[in-house]
Amino acid sequence: xxxxxxxxxxxxxxxxEGATVLDVGCADGRLLRYLRDAKGVDxxxxxxxxxxxxxxxxxxxxxxxxxxxxxLADFPTQSVDCAILxxxxxxxxxxxxxxxxxxxxxxxxxxxFPNFGHWRARLALLLGGRMPVTPALPESWHETENIHLCTIxxxxxxxxxRGARILSETYLAGDRRVRLHPNLMADHAILLxxxxxxxx
Amino acid sequence: xxxPLAHRTLRLPHDLPLDSGRILPRPVIAYETLGTLAPDGGNxxxxxxxxxxxxxxxxVHPLTGKPGWWANMVGPEKPIDPARHFVICANVIxxxxxxxxxxxxxxxxxxxxxxxxxxxxxxxxxRAQVALLDALGIGRLLAVIGGSMGGMQALxxxxxYPDRARAVIAIATTARHSAQNIAFHEVGRQAIMADPDWCGxxxxxxGRTPVAGLAVARMAAHITYLSEAGxxxxxxxxxxxxxxxxxxxxxxxxxxxxxxxxxxxxTRRFDANSYLIITRAMDYFDLAHAHGGSLADAFRGATAxxxxxxxxxxxxxxxxxxxxxxxxxVAAGAHAxxxxxxxxxxxxxxxxxxxxLARLVDGFLRAVETA
Numbered sequence: 001x002x003x004x005x006x007x008x009x010x011x012x013x014x015x016x017e018g019a020t021v022l023d024v025g026c027a028d029g030r031l032l033r034y035l036r037d038a039k040g041v042d043x044x045x046x047x048x049x050x051x052x053x054x055x056x057x058x059x060x061x062x063x064x065x066x067x068x069x070x071x072l073a074d075f076p077t078q079s080v081d082c083a084i085l086x087x088x089x090x091x092x093x094x095x096x097x098x099x100x101x102x103x104x105x106x107x108x109x110x111x112x113f114p115n116f117g118h119w120r121a122r123l124a125l126l127l128g129g130r131m132p133v134t135p136a137l138p139e140s141w142h143e144t145e146n147i148h149l150c151t152i153x154x155x156x157x158x159x160x161x162r163g164a165r166i167l168s169e170t171y172l173a174g175d176r177r178v179r180l181h182p183n184l185m186a187d188h189a190i191l192l193x194x195x196x197x198x199x200x
Numbered sequence: 201x202x203x204p205l206a207h208r209t210l211r212l213p214h215d216l217p218l219d220s221g222r223i224l225p226r227p228v229i230a231y232e233t234l235g236t237l238a239p240d241g242g243n244x245x246x247x248x249x250x251x252x253x254x255x256x257x258x259x260v261h262p263l264t265g266k267p268g269w270w271a272n273m274v275g276p277e278k279p280i281d282p283a284r285h286f287v288i289c290a291n292v293i294x295x296x297x298x299x300x301x302x303x304x305x306x307x308x309x310x311x312x313x314x315x316x317x318x319x320x321x322x323x324x325x326x327r328a329q330v331a332l333l334d335a336l337g338i339g340r341l342l343a344v345i346g347g348s349m350g351g352m353q354a355l356x357x358x359x360x361y362p363d364r365a366r367a368v369i370a371i372a373t374t375a376r377h378s379a380q381n382i383a384f385h386e387v388g389r390q391a392i393m394a395d396p397d398w399c400g401x402x403x404x405x406x407g408r409t410p411v412a413g414l415a416v417a418r419m420a421a422h423i424t425y426l427s428e429a430g431x432x433x434x435x436x437x438x439x440x441x442x443x444x445x446x447x448x449x450x451x452x453x454x455x456x457x458x459x460x461x462x463x464x465x466x467t468r469r470f471d472a473n474s475y476l477i478i479t480r481a482m483d484y485f486d487l488a489h490a491h492g493g494s495l496a497d498a499f500r501g502a503t504a505x506x507x508x509x510x511x512x513x514x515x516x517x518x519x520x521x522x523x524x525x526x527x528x529x530v531a532a533g534a535h536a537x538x539x540x541x542x543x544x545x546x547x548x549x550x551x552x553x554x555x556x557l558a559r560l561v562d563g564f565l566r567a568v569e570t571a
Contacts (some may be wrong), residue, residue: 054563056537057507057537058560058563061567062535062537065539078535127333
């Protein structure tokens with residue numbers, strides 16, 4: 001079993017043993033594979049790219065080709081323990097509706113995303129006057145799939161507005177955890193969410 | 201038609217009850233196998249054929265001399281490999297390659313069933329093949345797989361026998377025939393029945409063959425198996441061995457010549473009444489209908505892993521139909537995967553050399569085998 005890169009390791013750490021999982025934007029199923037082999041997780045995935053779906057199938061995973069904006073509606077309500085959206089939120093057409101779907105399908109939602117409030121991004125805009133190209137956001141504005149970038153504060157506000165409760169939050173700068181001023185110092189955020197009206 | 205061929209057959213030890221309420225008395229099933237059944241039986245794969253296919257999935261066809269219809273999928277070094285798998289493929293009942301069909305003798309009269317052959321369903325075809333598995337002593341399969349009507353059978357199998365296969369692969373298929381699907385089939389049937397040589401269905405006894413009607417049916421259907429882009433790429437408006445149009449109704453265009461050839465060669469290997477019976481079975485197919493209109497309910501309790509595959513240029517059974525099936529499987533809590541592959545070749549893509557399809561089926565099967 002190959003170890004996961006730090007961001008995925010944080011996500012994996014939030015998934016309980018033996019849980020049922022839906023990984024939205026699961027690529028070739030790297031996280032699902034790890035969760036299955038290390039934690040006995042029963043996982044499903046959604047992935048846009050047919051080649052990656054095919055690769056996931058060859059690893060014995062169940063993955064449906066589809067996209068987060070259109071195809072989440074097919075999944076039954078409260079059908080999995082954890083609905084995971086890893087590095088995909090910012091590439092969706094309607095992040096608020098995708099978040100609603102995650103909170104509907106999963107008893108918990110795990111969302112990880114790049115933080116546009118990171119100092120590198122701010123500095124690039126402030127000093128360069130150009131859209132930031134940083135290690136966390138390596139593509140220029142016209143070719144990136146990231147059409148809905150947000151800061152950590154933006155996301156927290158959205159989560160609250162959509163009736164989510166933040167159960168845990170982890171912030172990273174590269175591979176290191178960030179505790180102070182995450183909206184400035186962290187380039188990635190990983191949040192565990194539940195629904196406000198159904199605590200616990 | 202043809203001189204009788206020596207197909208490998210098995211007469212079922214019991215009568216076969218049909219969805220219509222009628223009973224097929226101890227039908228004969230023609231089938232072929234490849235490879236060796238593992239001692240635990242765990243390497244058996246049942247391949248379902250499509251409308252005009254048969255049991256010669258990877259072997260040279262005894263009538264046409266051509267390679268098997270799915271030699272791209274089944275054979276040495278292919279995703280379904282007789283070196284590793286025990287492959288079973290049976291001619292559907294109602295067919296004309298040795299299984300009980302309209303050309304078989306009706307035990308009640310000794311004459312061909314012809315138009316008296318019972319109208320059957322996809323479920324009846326599957327029931328007959330499960331009876332074959334029982335007779336051969338094959339229990340839980342590694343997989344069932346099929347494309348088009350073969351995919352319908354795979355879905356029906358998964359629904360009716362939820363514990364009988366570890367994996368279900370349904371390619372370029374649908375869980376119900378649409379109005380458009382039925383409409384095209386009706387054109388074909390009417391063409392056959394309008395041919396005076398059909399003789400009210402009793403052409404075999406009359407010593408005739410409704411060649412023209414059956415050929416037209418095949419030509420119309422064949423268009424639905426291809427895409428507009430595929431036809432344009434292959435034929436365009438090119439003329440057939442001539443420099444200009446002839447101002448007549450000869451096959452001026454290459455596409456006409458091609459279709460006529462397809463139609464005519466089909467009549468040498470297919471029985472017109474089988475064509476009526478099998479297209480009817482496909483038209484009647486609606487997996488949700490048998491479950492109160494809920495397709496998800498058709499898959500409740502399914503234990504298999506499912507792989508659904510569609511092709512983006514297939515307008516006969518388009519991606520939207522595969523997605524409906526996947527939605528139902530997901531809602532039923534089944535382990536379902538789905539991929540839409542790119543291909544310019546329309547519905548026929550599943551039969552052609554398609555590396556992405558081969559890779560997908562190979563990976564999927566190997567994962568199930570090692571699970």
